[in-house]
Amino acid sequence: MLRYASKRVVLAVLVALAVSFAAFLLLSVATDPASAIAGEGAEPEMIEHIREQLGLNRPLLVQYGSWLLHVFHGDFGTSYYWHQPVGTLILHHLPVTLTLALSAIFVTLIVAIPLGTIAALYPNSLIDRLSLGLAVSAQAMPSFWLALVLIILFGVMIPIFPISGDAHAWNYVLPAIVLGAHSVPAVMRLTRVGVMDVMASDYIRTARAKGFYGYRLLSRQVMRNALLPVVSVLSVQLGYKLGGSVVTETVFAMNGLGRFALQSIVGGDIPTVQMLVVLFAMTFIGLTLLADLLNAWLDPRIRLA
């Protein structure tokens, strides 16, 4: 297990290096951060001055190497735009995104697992078809469109939830629904398949023979086995949510990492984007590691493999 984890750490570092270099290259070529900092009405001389200040005229490899060196010493750079350490900025925006991601997963779970289980217990029934239909529909909606529709519904028609900002807990309801809706189909299907597979096993047939039906067939063991794939999916989904909440945060005006990343990319704030990319890569790999470990714990057979 330890060897396994340490291999993952090495992988994480390699990926982070590769991705941060790619991000650096892309941004350096496509944007001019000095003009973002200088602002729209800035004289060219001022822009050039800022370019020199930031060392943007040095060769690309030198710039990247310098950044790398600083990172190894724990200096994650200072944002070009905010004049604050990147680490501080990221920590500042992290809670919103984390809360949002977890709420979204929560929404997915409370909708998808019950639906999937019921669908599996009564296959081909009306519920099964309806929930499959729901799953397919939810997956087909663009998330920002769903967000805007929710805003119209709850901003103009039925006023229940706040539609912007991130100040209170209520602010997270609509965004969590939007973000969570996308994973519902996948998790629901997985649950359904998982439960159905277990249902077909000998152990269940015995229980049925003894007179157990419907939900009483559900036991810890059934759910455990059925939910195995769900766990891995969810952990990857969490990764996606953390990185992919850009649109949701933009529409609902929340101060999370997603929006922050968008602003930084658009503004050419290279130090920030690089750290964000590294962070995301590490998180992603960490989550898949977590998923594998969880799987191993849930199903001893895998541990032995």
Next chain:
Amino acid sequence: MGRGGVRERVGAALIAACLTVIGVQSAVAGRANDTLVVAIEGEIPTLDHLYTTARDTIVVSELTDDGLFYIDPDTLTYVPLVAESYVQVDDTTIDVTIRPGVRFHDGSVLTADDVVYTYNWVIDPATNTNRGRLIANWLGSVERTGPMSVRFHLKHPYPLAIRDMAFSVQLRKAGAYQGADGKPDPNAESLKLNGAGPYRVVDFQPGKSVTLQRFEDYYAASPKGRPAIKTIIFRTIPDLSTQQAELVSGAVDWMYNVPADVAANIGATGYAVHLTGPTLRVNFIPLDAAGFTGADNPLTKLDVRRAMIHAINRQDIVKYLVQGDAEVIDSACHPLQFGCEQDVSKYSYDPAEARRLLAKAGYPDGFEFELWAYRERQVAEAIAADLAKVGIRAKLRFVTLTTLNQARKKHRVPAFFASWESGSTADTATIAETHWSLKSDRNFSNDAAVARNMEAAARTIDPDERKRLYSEALRRIADQAYWIPLYTYSQNYLVSKDLAYPVPKDGLPRLFRAHWRAAKASPAKAS
């Protein structure tokens, strides 16, 4: 107002009714609390205007900082502010007398020492202030000539000296940038500001909000006057729809940079007042006449450039898209700017003439080119559609500002939708230098004669000579159609019905002039 007036009202009423859920802020804003809540789109990264050029910070800085001079909003001339008077001793020397009784927010009195400290800090290259280098270009040194007087030594005659002092140098107390360890600390004023303006900062959350309160010891003789409103809060709300929702629910009292359609609609609902005002911003399209993107590209031909101006229906664009106080321009400057010659070649909307000129230039079937833009998407689209009608296929490239600047630096841009506010300064020099200097990458003309004139006009303080130089240059620019001159920009404000806000002529918001209306009057356009 026609078009679904009742429906709009009902819709807006529902909006307002439900959006009181939005939060604590709705109880804070408004006349009852003598608190003006302003929504801005951008973030405020720092309070120190010497170290930022973020667009919205200037609105805050007008309230928290005072400089030696100030642009009078009614006459658009420079008047002494913290200065009491000034004398142009000779071409390169200016004597300034400082007003007695001016205080910083910490209570200390402003003297010549503070002025000298501030200017020395700004022109010192080691301090890296944003505009320092530009000031250092013309300012040689500043010396204290008495407890309340200073003398400025310029490197050469510079007509915009007073303007730069007004616009770029906000006064700081002597020793402000001294860190606790004795070493200079440029960030000393970024989170807590000790300015000399009519408002002082009581709370600052970078990127989220700034809370200001009226400075009670502000000097009575100030041309800015004593502000009527006690508290002003700036909130960063990046999303436009959210800003609107907050405004309608009463959580926000003042917004600017609102798109014309949106402002008109919300104004029509009666929940807020839609004000329009002129600005000194002009929009235009420089064309690659010099051939930087390709020696033989169509834009290098004079007839082609003239044809393009003829092809665009600028009047319709101004009337239907930009709306408000916008006007079509023909010269490469804002009509209100000193030196902006209006007697220049004018190209009327004439698609037939455009086609004729194109054929004459050798492009009877038109041609293709890339039009880059980072703002005003709708207008750029409309322009492209107009050009397409005469056969010129403009490939639109919408990018971010930073990307555009990068591309322009590399000479990949044959034409771009440009916009320039001239620092809200009513002087052609502020638009001329950047766009006609041969070193500037915004200059697509490579015209040495024009460059010479523009530079000379910025080196003399003789108004007649300057006018002559600008007139000559601008005539040539229009004649050569180096630019497609478009229009002056109209600013749209949405304000609470309880607020009286005098709309500025130069588009620079001066919130210290806002005040609450006495009684519930019907929404009227303030002037």
Next chain:
Amino acid sequence: MSEMDLSFKAAAASETGGELLDAAPARPKIWRNILHHPGLMLGLAILGILVILAAFAPWVSPYNPYDQNLPQRLLPPFWVHGGDAAHLLGTDHLGRDYLSRLIYGARVSLLIGFGAASIGCLIGVTLGMCAGFFGGIIDRIVSFILTCQLALPGLLLAMALVFLIGPSVGVVICVIGFLHWSYYLVVTRAATQKIRDLEYITAARAIGSSRLQIMVTEILPNLFSEIIVIFSLEVGVAVLAEAALSFLGVGIQPPTSSWGLMIAEGKVSVFLRPWLVILPGIFIFLLVLAANLVGDGLRDLMSNESRR
């Protein structure tokens, strides 16, 4: 099962449910069963209508979608007060007929959907076959590439590529294709591994077929049905991705009418003119729904088949 397999599985399963990974490769002979599957029929029907709309757009749409008419801008649909029967669904901010733009938008969305899915298919299947067939170090390298691709923000890549090459529909197709090949990869790899160990492959090697020959003639045809399923699902993914990119400003450029761009342009007045946002959204929804129904339907048919 290697350690890579688990995370691969997770990445793939996150797309639609992962059952495909366990389906045995089989040559389908069950196309006649299509008629008995209502979901599949519905999906094909919707797709068919959209394809017809797109193909016959110049004849079906009442106006040219690029015809600008500033005095007639922002008219509401005919059922809203102020609407004009001349423009059934109203006009946009430049006075262009909305219905026409929606119809032409089908062309863009279908083109992007199928184009991006194809590119993703090319990349993913190639990498997957190589990884599955050769195993070892090649497998590790491919896994590394996959992880990097998943970790790099798509928006960044899109923005940079659009800048470097130019904002044409082709570039958008490539960008989306480059970002969505992981599912193909995982499934192809797993399937290839299964087939590789079958006896007839060993036999083919024995008689001297080159590896490339084997991959193309023996393995690839067996993957065909699975790839088709993934393809149809990825069409939906690509359409949604384009909409999101246009919404964020780095997708299709005006004046081309893409549904995602129309939503982005309408967002600013969503409270007062909600139809600007709702109408294009419905179309996107229908297209993606159709693609998903077809994909799911095909997969159901296949897994039914493999259970026989």
